Amino acid sequence: MEREDVKSIIESLLFVADGPLTLQRLQEVIDGTSKEEIRSVVTELQEELESHRRGVRLVEVAGGYQMRTAKVNADWVKKLLGGRPARMGRATLETLAIIAYRQPITKAEIEAIRGVDVDGVISTLLDRELIRAMARKDVPGRPFLYGTTQQFLELFNLKDLTHLPTLKEMEEITLPAVSEEEILLESTEER
């Protein structure tokens, strides 16, 4: 099979796919190709769409590859689709960020950081499948430990959790060096 054929097939597959497609899945469908070949063709396709400033781009997200519209065209796409997008308030976004960086984490631990009750926010995030209960913590009451989902990665255009923006260090910290775990534990106990 010619390289251009493989590229064409991959483009079609990515077009019809419901969610991000992994290299593995692409390779299974296009028999007789190696993972390396798929990877290099995908990268080429990605660069092509980018350099020609096409309206559709190929992004690596949530462990796979997905066709997404170019950001510059967002207003036109929204006009076509219509409808008012629901809004995610800052409380929800902050809670989501805490879970993303500190997972697995319990509700009490999140509340210790935010200083407010997060019951409502947690159930919203669970409903939207942006977080899930992963396990129970082995402490009295056996509370749920929450973590983020695939949908979370898709929503924020993240390849995986290691690609989360780096958590800022506060330059002005003049406090004795305390590990993050200790901070969490201390403020948890305080409650």
Next chain:
Amino acid sequence: MSTRVQLEIFEGPLDLLLHLIKKNEVSITDIPIAAITEQYLATLEIMQSLNLDVAGEFLVMAATLVHIKSRMLLPPGHDNAEEDEEGNDPREELVRRLLEYQRFKDAAEQLGQREVLRRDVFTRSMIPTEDIPVPTLREVSVFELLTALRRVLERLPKDNVHEVTLDKITVREKMTFLLDTLRVRPNVLFESLFAEVRTRMEVVVTFLAMLELVKVRAIRIFQDGPEGPIQIEAAAGIDEIPNELAVDEEEQHGT
């Protein structure tokens, strides 16, 4: 009987403190406790006078602040030895919590600035979902609004303690008024809403009307930069909003 305004204000005491610290342009690590405590309590008072639900957490923090303030007044070494064996700064634990929280606020902001699905980028067969929330940009915080409200209230003449309002101004009327304004103009300045307002009651009713409209997502409130003017604009689809919006069962009248 007054209607209790239930707003989705999950922003908590740490948020309020960070807001005050920023507004006063002081360092998190060297908080002027007396001044910040005073402003914190003043904000709480406004929230209560607006009948907003002031969660217990706010009161716990108020107690913490007052406690820290009193400990700051003691000469070093006369501190409660159990709590503080090394004579540490009584603000230390609070500072640690504020810094930790600020880190996640920054992280949340960074997340919100990514290419968010259904806001910035779209996939094929993307159903126009109105129930999958996406982070919004540059939304003003409720504390920002309360600070602005305080400025408006302070500008009012002080002599009308026993004011008698002959006209009954309802939250609903003010909501309709604001929506009508936004039908002819793309946006209005927060301050200009209160330009003609003379009584404390009318200020409060106007403010509550604005919050109600935010709650039903009829308007959006933005601010250009941390100290910029607060602007109100119609949310997309303002024309779908009925002229007569119901404010709970009962209308809220001036006391």
